[in-house]
């Protein structure tokens with residue numbers, strides 16, 4: 001996988017979030033190329049917002065709009081695009097879908113596929129947020145909204161890391177969002193689509209607080225890309241090197257650095273319950 005090459009932490013077993021400490025994670029996070037890019041774009045945008053500063057109320061409104069639109073946009077993308085069943089049905093979109101969501105559900109502990117891909121996230125966020133900011137407050141509004149959206153993106157990605165790290169957060173907020181996101185991964189994937197913000201789940205009826213509120217989903221790890229679907233639409237399966245699985249994900253555990261090689265038994269017994 002091209003994205004993993006420049007980073008030493010990705011070449012060893014530490015890409016497995018089950019085996020990382022919070023310190024390892026903070027280091028990995030702030031040296032990750034996409035996060036470095038978000039911080040860079042964010043700093044430049046906020047500097048431009050200061051340079052072009054005009055109507056502070058409009059700039060504030062633009063940032064507020066980014067705070068509302070971002071979680072709503074994520075909710076829509078996650079529910080209606082990442083969890084829809086059309087992206088694996090075409091060879092044109094199969095590899096993107098595999099990278100941006102299938103692999104993450106197949107192995108939620110793999111840091112290499114935990115982050116959104118920069119090439120998808122940045123144009124999407126900028127393409128939605130900057131025009132909204134511009135409509136509200138001109139170029140100063142656009143710069144302020146985009147800069148703020150980069151802060152939100154980093155916050156999202158960091159919280160998502162914490163959710164998959166083998167670590168119990170002390171803060172109530174982090175504990176709650178971690179529980180809800182892990183139930184999306186280990187209990188029923190057709191709900192709890194938010195990462196840090198479950199307002200839209202609440203509004204559209206996709207929030208479930210406890211595992212008992214929803215049946216256990218048989219497609220929670222394969223997102224509906226079952227063995228039968230893999231026969232009809234083989235592209236994702238081919239790219240996975242035949243490691244497609246339906247049960248508790250362990251496929252990357254013992255072939256660090258070579259996803260796609262023959263899956264092996266886990267090195268250690270599973271001592272932790274999730275979801």
Ligand SMILES: [Zn+2]
Nearest residue numbers: 108160181185
């Ligand atoms: Zn996740």
Ligand SMILES: [Zn+2]
Nearest residue numbers: 078082184189
């Ligand atoms: Zn998902």
Ligand SMILES: [Zn+2]
Nearest residue numbers: 109248249274
């Ligand atoms: Zn696990």
